[in-house]
Structures are given as structure tokens and as C-alpha cells.
Amino acid sequence: MLLNYFKIAFRNLLRHKAFSLLNIAGLSVGVAVALLIFLIVRFELSFDTFHQKRDRTYRVVNDFTHEAGKDYQVGVPFPFVPALKTDFPQLEKVTTTFQAYNSQITVLDEQGAITKKFREENSLLFTEPEFFQIFDYPWLAGDPKKVLVEPNTVALTRSIAEKYFGSWQKALGKFIKLDNKQLLQVNGILKDLPDNTDFPIQIAVSFPTLRKFIDANEFTNWGSVWSSTQCYLVLPPKASPTQFDRSLASFLKKHNSDDRNHTYKLQALSDLHFNTRYPSMTYRSISKTTVLSLVLIGAFILIIACINFVNLATAQAIGRAKETGIRKVLGSNRGHLIVQFLGETFFIVLLAVSVAVLLVLAVLPFVRSISNLPDDFQLPLSLEMVGFLLFLILVVTVLSGFYPALILSGFQPVQALKSKMTLQTVGGISLRKALVVMQFSISQVLVIATLIAITQMDYVRKKDLGYNQEAILLVSVPQDSLSQFKLQTLKNRFQALSAVQKVSLHFAAPSSGSNSMTNFRFGKATEDAQFPVNLKAGDVDYFSTFQLRLVAGRAYFPSDTAREVVVNEKLLRQVGVKHAQDAIGQTIRINDRNYPVVGVVQDFHNVSLRDPIAPTAILANKSSYRQVGLKLKPANADMKETLRTVEQIWNETFPEYVYEASFLDERLAEFYEGETKLAQLFKIFAAIAIFIGCLGLYGLVSFVAMQKTKEIGIRKVLGASLPNIVSLLSRDFLKLVLLANVLAWPLAWWAMQRWLQDFEYRTPIGWWMFAVAGLGALLIALITVSFQAIKAAVANPVEALRSE
Structure with a gap:
């Protein structure tokens, strides 16, 4: 019997090719989106779940409260x-870690x-043996309880060991030099860490x-x-x-009773x-809000695809009324018919899921580029994946097929055989209208x-x-004392280049992920302020290179050590100074030293726009100094040649170090990498939701036009114009789309207000955002409906009335 159901389903697909294609296309795209979101969410939820003690493992964090x-x-x-x-x-177990950034690794031979030479951005971690007793990272060689006990010892991951020494076996016992300061002996080799961990360790150095x-x-x-x-x-x-x-509060009071601002707790x-x-x-x-948003988007798009199927299947039921009547006359009961129609739906869903898997395989490289999925991520052939696909097939079959099966199996045989069925008597026109409204509401929210x-x-x-970030090249400089003597020479050579406007030596750019916060006293205060100050270190050209705007006073005079300080307006507001000029000549005490305030700069953003501007002092x-910043001339005709010259000068000055440079605007873009990717996903999912909705709308209008064929023929004979016919078929659907907009607007406003x-x-x-989205939806719906409406309107009325 099941085979017979599949044969009937296959014949129906061939008999109604256009609508079968609409059904399969809509379901395939919806299932593909659900599958892709499942892969993304599954990956994000799998982070560090493989550690045996994960339920009892915590990190100590703290809240610093101030005025x-x-x-x-x-x-x-x-x-x-x-x-x-x-x-x-x-x-x-208790362990401490210290993460190093932009570490220089020099590989040495036996002599x-x-x-x-290599530059490792953030993969080097100073830690203790207890770290590897808390976290279960597998080892290829070495005893994790002993490897990092002694000073000057290091463990490498397999890939790093092979990068440094050719093979991980050869790496054992060899030496590397860290930041040209300290020799480290390789005593252990870790297996490469999985992608789903928040500990990017490739080089583990003993904490001593x-x-x-x-x-x-x-x-x-x-x-x-720190x-x-x-x-x-x-x-x-x-x-x-x-x-x-609660114990940590007593612990802090015991060891640092003066600290009333920090509250330590477990994460x-x-x-x-x-x-x-x-x-x-x-x-x-x-x-977790982002993860939940992705899950909801996947569920919504899948629901839209299922709504398409329901609308098309119930509308198509008119054409199958006689088939149902004959089956009932020949003895089929309602249960048999429900099973038959659900079996047909299962066959269609099976086809759609097969197409969806092929779609996922095709677009996965693109999805990897706009999500956090690893570059080598592939569609996993796991029991979990098979289970999810089976779950999708079951859910989509039930959501898409159960209601149409009820409608089809509920036909009265006499009415069905006399062709008395109409669109209004099949499943209720109001339900299909409600489903169309739901479809476009979801689309509009996206x-x-x-x-x-x-x-x-x-x-x-x-x-x-608050400063200029265009065409500024940031070049890292070494930290050792010998290299510090060469910084001024490096700066002078860069300044001599015709393509360079200004050069500055500094700790970090005005906006940076590297910020130093410390306590301070302002003016005649006898106690530290109840909030920290953000310290920025830079030479006198820091202000002109980044075009920081002085609102009072001047920049400090050239000096190798801090003698004067420039503050921002935010600091003055926090300490109660109303006018910038009033701050000139007052002192600020930082790290037990007093500095005269010689200038005030306009507020600039210290970090990303997620955070408020911090009170700042520049000295x-x-x-x-960790960087040199080069302000390049905007009319630089040969940027590549300029960059090559900069690298050449740097390598001549610091031949033992690895050159590293990037443009400031690129670094600023990294602040919003997650939001940028999310915006791209929103674009894609919104387009898919509209596409699926339009498929369903097109199919439904086609059926309405088919049912009104004779009515349209009569109207044309009686003198109805083309616009009249198009309006007849379009206006009801456009009203539904307009209603969908009204329902979607408050929901979209609430969700995005929270995101912002x-x-x-x-x-x-x-x-205007709601107006653009609403008008866009109306226009797309009008084009979709009008295409089929015009086709019906220009048809020969004689053909429509011939059977009368």
C-alpha cells in the first residue's frame, strides 16, 4: 500500500509540474536554511563541552564599581x-594564566x-600544569603534570611544532626564543586543539x-x-x-582591605x-540572544515554507475532489485517505530535504565566510545530523500535510463527484488569508x-x-631595551618618505582593544577619584598624526619620559571642572607622580561604540611605546610601493624581529565583526523569507485565477478592462500584505530596540525604515500577483466560456 501511495504522489507531481516545483522549491529552501542554522547553532553550543569537569569549572571575574x-x-x-x-x-584545582599578544618566536638550530622567525598574535599562554588537569586537551608527548613545572619550558601543539621544526617528533628537546629575550626548551607536544574551544592555545609556556x-x-x-x-x-x-x-568577598577584604571597588565572583x-x-x-x-534569534529565524523560515505547502495543497484540493469522492465510494474511510495524503506529503518532503542537503553543500563555503564556522568545516555525517534530518522530515510532513489531509479526506463524495467544490468550501478561505498574513509578517520583521x-x-x-583614522598604518615595534634606542631612528626614516605626512610613536591608537586603566587624583583632592582614568602613551606627534582636537592649552613638549599630561573633556566633567581652560595648570596624580595638565582634547572614542567614552589622560x-603610526598622504599614487618601502626600512632597523603592520580602519572594523556577519545573515534570511512568501503567493494567485477563469471571461465579454481584471485578482492579496506590515512593525521595533x-x-x-520595508513588500507582492493576474486578464474569453 505504501508503494501505491508513492506512485500516486509521483503521478500527481508530474500532473501538476508547476505547483509541484513551487512546493519543492519552497520547502527545499526552508529546510536548507533550517539545516544551516542548525549547523551554526550546534557549533556555537559545543564550545568546551568535552571537558570532564566542565560542570564544576569556573573562571574568576570581577566587577569594578565607581561613580x-x-x-x-x-x-x-x-x-x-x-x-x-x-x-x-x-x-x-586552581590555576592562573597569562595571555601574551603579538609574541615574537625565533626558532634556533642545534648551534x-x-x-x-614568527609572529604569534594571541596563541601564547603562560600557565601551570594544573591548567591541563582542569581542561582535557590530549597530549602526543610529555607528561602534562610535569612539562610546565620548571622555568623556561614550553609545550607546543602539533601544527605549531611542525611549522617550527618540520615534524613534531623532532621538536622535543629543541629550543625557541621568546621575544628575543628568553630561551625555552620544548618538553611536550599537544594534539591540535579543536575549533570549538575558547582557549586558543598553541604555545604553552611555564608560568615561572x-x-x-x-x-x-x-x-x-x-x-x-591585568x-x-x-x-x-x-x-x-x-x-x-x-x-x-560570598567567601571571595571575605578573601579580598583579608588581603586588600583598601579595595572597595572590586567584587570578585565565579563565572x-x-x-x-x-x-x-x-x-x-x-x-x-x-x-545567547543572538543564538536564540538564529533559532527563531530558522523556525520562522521553515514555518513560512510549510505555510506555502498548506496554501497550495488546500487550493489544489479542488482538482482532487473527484478522486477523493471515487475513493470514498469504493470503500476508503477517512483514516485511509489521511494516511494516503500524509504519505504523499512525506514523499514530497523527502525530495525537498534531499535537494536541501545539496543546497547546503553548495553554499557551505559562503556560509563559512560570514559565520564563525571554521574554514575547514564540512557537513558532518553523524548520528546527530541524521537525527536532525529525520526530525525535520517528520515535523515538516506533519506541519505541511496534516491540515490538507484533513481537508481532502473530509470531502462529501456526492458534492465532490458533482464538481460542487469551490475555493471557499475547501478549508476556509479565511485560514489561507491568515497564513499569507503570517508569512509576510515574518518576512517583514526580517x-x-x-x-x-x-x-x-x-x-x-x-x-x-573624535580623531582621524583614514590612511593610518600601524606598525608594531619590539619591546626590548636595545630596540627602544632605535625607535627615534626608525621614526626619522619613516618621516623622510615622501608618501608620509606624520609619524608617531605610541602605546596604542586612540581607539584600541589595548587600554590601561588606573586610579588617579585631580587637582587638590586628597583621595583617589572614584573612577579610573584611561592612560594613553604617545609622543608629541601623537596629536597631529591622529588629528586629536585641542580645545584648550597645548600638546606637551617633546620628552622621552612623562613630564606633562593632556586630558579629555570627559575627565573634566567627571571631576566637576566646567570649563576646559580652568583645567590648564592643575595637576593630576597618577602612579604616585604629579603631572601638570597642559592641554585638553575633545572627547574621542577609546574603544568600540558599544562602550561610553572613558576619562582619558595622554602622556x-x-x-x-609598542607601535609607530604613519599618516599616509591621501594622494599616494603607489600604495604598494610605499608599503614595501616601509617594510624594508623596518627590517633593516630590526632584522631579528618579524614585521607586522595593518591599517587602523581595518582594526576598527574588527570591533564589529560579529555584528557585520549578523547583518549579512539578516540580509540573506530576509531575502529567502520574501522569496518563499512570493512563491506561495504566486501559486495561490494562480489557483484563484484558475477558479475565476469563467468569471474573468464573462467580465471581459461585458467590457471589463485589463486594469479591472488585474485589480479583481490583486486587491485582496495586497490588503493581506498591508495587514502583515501593520502586525510586523511593532514586533520588529521591539526586537531591534533590544539589539541596539x-x-x-x-x-x-x-x-522611514518601516515605510521602506512596507512599500517594498507591497511592490514585490504586486509584481508577484500582477504577473499571474495579467496572464489571466489577457487570455481569450472564448476559451474560458467554451465549456458553458
């Missing part, structure tokens, strides 16, 4: 972890000669080695909190994280990947969300940041 608000930090002071181990011996790179005073300083220094621990079974949070490992407030080491956090996301990203790109400090809350500076949601 201006609250800062959320992931770092701890250096002495925090040793004291924690002493005071809480009941903790199963100590340099063979290769860090003392060669950090001032010894930092290891006893409770007042200095975001790079993090603490991870494993609670005993059945221990309460909430209770431990669960399961929260690490989804908390944008406390970012992970990879800075690739994705909020379109409006896309417009708002694109507008916000455009606002971000064009927002005046000269040669020992902390992540940005401290955001574009207003304007009425």
Missing part, C-alpha cells in the same frame, strides 16, 4: 591565585643560529618564566589588575558557587562563550531588522570618532 558606573573585568591581580590556593585548600617579562613588583601588587591574568578553578562536588562568591565555564560582558580569550563570544542592522553598521562606519612614556541596547552610541530607529 561613573561599572566596568566588567576578567582579570585578577598576580598574587590572587597563590593566596587562593593557600586560603581554600578544599578547591580541587643556536636563527632558522625561522613570566617573571623574566614582568616587573617583580607586579607579583605582590594587589592593586594592579585582563591578561586570569584564574580558573574546579569546585569540589556539590559545592555552591554562590556560597563561594561558569558554560557561560564563557556566551557572555559578551566578560569576553573569552578568543574575543569570539556570541550572546526585512526591518536587516534595514536597522545595516543602518547601525553604516552609522558605526561613518561616526566621527609621553618612551618605555611603553548593546551599543552605547546607536542610530535612531526612524519611521
Whole structure:
């Protein structure tokens, strides 16, 4: 019997080719979107779920509360972890980590000669053996309990070892040099870490080695909190994280009673990947709201595709009325007919899912480029994937087929055989109208969300940041003391290039992910301010290179060490100074030194537009310069030649180091990489939703036109014009699309208003966005409906009336 149902389904597909194509196309695209979103969400939810102790593993984070608000930090002071181990011996495991950025790795041969040089951006981690007893990363060689005990030891992942030494077996026992300062011996090899981890470790250095790179005073300083220094621990079974949070308050009071601003607490490992407030080491956090949004979008698009099927199937039921009547006369009961029609739907869904899988395989390379999926990600052939496909087939079959099966099986045989069935008597015209409204409402929400996301990203790109970021090349410089003596020579050589306008040595650009926050006192205050100041270090040309705008006073005089300071307007507002000129001549105390304020700059954005502008102080400090910034002339005819010359000069100055450079606007774009990708996904899903909705609308109008063939013929004979006929077939559907707009607007406004809350500076949601989306939907629907309506209107009325 099942085989017979498939034969009937196949014949019906061939008999109604156009509508079968519409059904399969709509379902295929809907299922493909659901499958792609499943792959993305499944990947995001799988982060660090493979660790055995994951349910008891936590990171210590802290909230820094001050008069201006609250800062959320992931770092701890250096002495925090040793004291924690002493005071809480009941903790199963405790470890500390220090993440290094832009590390220089020099590979040496057996004679100590340099063979290769590499720049590792953020994959180097100083840590302890306990780290690998908390997190389950497999090893190829070496005992994880012993490898990182002694100073100057290092473990590499397999791919890094092969990059450095050709094969991981040869790497054991060999030496590398870190930042041209310290020799490290390779004592262990890790398997390459999976893509679904928030710990981008490729080089693990023993934590005692860090003392060669950090001032010894930092290891006893409770007042200095570095975001790079993090603490991870494993609670005993059945221990309460909430209770431990309360213990941390007493712990801090015991060791640093003067600190009344920091509140330390535990963050669960399961929260690490989804908390944008406390970012992970990879800075690739994705909020749970975003994950939920993707799930809802996938569900909505699948529902739209199922609605298409329901509308087309119920409308098509008129043509199958006689078939149903004959089957009932020959003895089929309603249950048999429901099973038959569900079987036909299952056959169509099976075809659609097969096409959807092929679509996913075709577009997966593109999807990888606009999502966080790894570059080598492939469609997995796993039980989980097979289970999801079977679940999709079942759900889509039930959603798409059950209602049409009820309608078809409910025909009265006498009416069916006498051809008395009409569109109004098949399943209720009001239900199909409601389904069309639902389709276009969902589509409109996605379109409006896309417009708002694109507008916000455009606002971000064009927002005046308070300085100039165009055509500025940032080049990293070494940190060792010998290299520091060469910085001025490097700057002079760059300044001599005809394509270079200005050159500055500094710690970081005005907007940067690298920011240093510290306590300070202003003017005659006897206590530190109740909020921190953002320190920016740069030479005197920092202001002209980035075109920071002085509103009072002057830039400080040239100096290798900090003697004077320039502050921003935000700092003055926070300390109660109303006029910028009044700040000139006052002092600011930072790190136990007083600096006279000689200038005030207009506020500029320190980080991304998600965060408010911070109170800022800028001073000269040669020992902390990490970059040289080159302001290139806009009329630079040969940019490639200029870049080659810059690299050549740098390599001649620092032959032992790896050259690294990028443009400032590229670095600023990285702030919004996640939102940019989300906006691209919104665009694609909105287009797909409209496409599927139009397929269904086209099919439904076709059936309406078919049912009104004789009516149209009579109207034309009686003198109806082409616009009259088109209006007859179009106006009801356009009313439905207009109603869909009205329903979609408040929902879209609410959802995107919440999304924009992540940005401290955001574009207003304007009425024109809703108007554009609404008019666009009406225009697309009108084109879709009019195409079939015009086709029916220009048909020969004689053909329509011949059977009368």
C-alpha cells in the first residue's frame, strides 16, 4: 500500500509540474536554511563541552564599581591565585594564566643560529600544569603534570611544532626564543586543539618564566589588575558557587582591605562563550540572544515554507475532489485517505530535504565566510545530523500535510463527484488569508531588522570618532631595551618618505582593544577619584598624526619620559571642572607622580561604540611605546610601493624581529565583526523569507485565477478592462500584505530596540525604515500577483466560456 501511495504522489507531481516545483522549491529552501542554522547553532553550543569537569569549572571575574558606573573585568591581580590556593585548600584545582599578544618566536638550530622567525598574535599562554588537569586537551608527548613545572619550558601543539621544526617528533628537546629575550626548551607536544574551544592555545609556556617579562613588583601588587591574568578553578562536588562568591568577598577584604571597588565572583565555564560582558580569550563570544534569534529565524523560515505547502495543497484540493469522492465510494474511510495524503506529503518532503542537503553543500563555503564556522568545516555525517534530518522530515510532513489531509479526506463524495467544490468550501478561505498574513509578517520583521542592522553598521562606519583614522598604518615595534634606542631612528626614516605626512610613536591608537586603566587624583583632592582614568602613551606627534582636537592649552613638549599630561573633556566633567581652560595648570596624580595638565582634547572614542567614552589622560612614556603610526598622504599614487618601502626600512632597523603592520580602519572594523556577519545573515534570511512568501503567493494567485477563469471571461465579454481584471485578482492579496506590515512593525521595533541596547552610541530607529520595508513588500507582492493576474486578464474569453 505504501508503494501505491508513492506512485500516486509521483503521478500527481508530474500532473501538476508547476505547483509541484513551487512546493519543492519552497520547502527545499526552508529546510536548507533550517539545516544551516542548525549547523551554526550546534557549533556555537559545543564550545568546551568535552571537558570532564566542565560542570564544576569556573573562571574568576570581577566587577569594578565607581561613580561613573561599572566596568566588567576578567582579570585578577598576580598574587590572587597563590593566596587562593593557600586560603581554600578544599578547591580541587586552581590555576592562573597569562595571555601574551603579538609574541615574537625565533626558532634556533642545534648551534643556536636563527632558522625561522614568527609572529604569534594571541596563541601564547603562560600557565601551570594544573591548567591541563582542569581542561582535557590530549597530549602526543610529555607528561602534562610535569612539562610546565620548571622555568623556561614550553609545550607546543602539533601544527605549531611542525611549522617550527618540520615534524613534531623532532621538536622535543629543541629550543625557541621568546621575544628575543628568553630561551625555552620544548618538553611536550599537544594534539591540535579543536575549533570549538575558547582557549586558543598553541604555545604553552611555564608560568615561572613570566617573571623574566614582568616587573617583580607586579607579583605582590594587589592593586594592579591585568585582563591578561586570569584564574580558573574546579569546585569540589556539590559545592555552591554562590556560597563561594560570598567567601571571595571575605578573601579580598583579608588581603586588600583598601579595595572597595572590586567584587570578585565565579563565572561558569558554560557561560564563557556566551557572555559578551566578560569576553573569552578568543574575543569570539556570541550572546545567547543572538543564538536564540538564529533559532527563531530558522523556525520562522521553515514555518513560512510549510505555510506555502498548506496554501497550495488546500487550493489544489479542488482538482482532487473527484478522486477523493471515487475513493470514498469504493470503500476508503477517512483514516485511509489521511494516511494516503500524509504519505504523499512525506514523499514530497523527502525530495525537498534531499535537494536541501545539496543546497547546503553548495553554499557551505559562503556560509563559512560570514559565520564563525571554521574554514575547514564540512557537513558532518553523524548520528546527530541524521537525527536532525529525520526530525525535520517528520515535523515538516506533519506541519505541511496534516491540515490538507484533513481537508481532502473530509470531502462529501456526492458534492465532490458533482464538481460542487469551490475555493471557499475547501478549508476556509479565511485560514489561507491568515497564513499569507503570517508569512509576510515574518518576512517583514526580517526585512526591518536587516534595514536597522545595516543602518547601525553604516552609522558605526561613518561616526566621527573624535580623531582621524583614514590612511593610518600601524606598525608594531619590539619591546626590548636595545630596540627602544632605535625607535627615534626608525621614526626619522619613516618621516623622510615622501608618501608620509606624520609619524608617531605610541602605546596604542586612540581607539584600541589595548587600554590601561588606573586610579588617579585631580587637582587638590586628597583621595583617589572614584573612577579610573584611561592612560594613553604617545609622543608629541601623537596629536597631529591622529588629528586629536585641542580645545584648550597645548600638546606637551617633546620628552622621552612623562613630564606633562593632556586630558579629555570627559575627565573634566567627571571631576566637576566646567570649563576646559580652568583645567590648564592643575595637576593630576597618577602612579604616585604629579603631572601638570597642559592641554585638553575633545572627547574621542577609546574603544568600540558599544562602550561610553572613558576619562582619558595622554602622556609621553618612551618605555611603553609598542607601535609607530604613519599618516599616509591621501594622494599616494603607489600604495604598494610605499608599503614595501616601509617594510624594508623596518627590517633593516630590526632584522631579528618579524614585521607586522595593518591599517587602523581595518582594526576598527574588527570591533564589529560579529555584528557585520549578523547583518549579512539578516540580509540573506530576509531575502529567502520574501522569496518563499512570493512563491506561495504566486501559486495561490494562480489557483484563484484558475477558479475565476469563467468569471474573468464573462467580465471581459461585458467590457471589463485589463486594469479591472488585474485589480479583481490583486486587491485582496495586497490588503493581506498591508495587514502583515501593520502586525510586523511593532514586533520588529521591539526586537531591534533590544539589539541596539548593546551599543552605547546607536542610530535612531526612524519611521522611514518601516515605510521602506512596507512599500517594498507591497511592490514585490504586486509584481508577484500582477504577473499571474495579467496572464489571466489577457487570455481569450472564448476559451474560458467554451465549456458553458
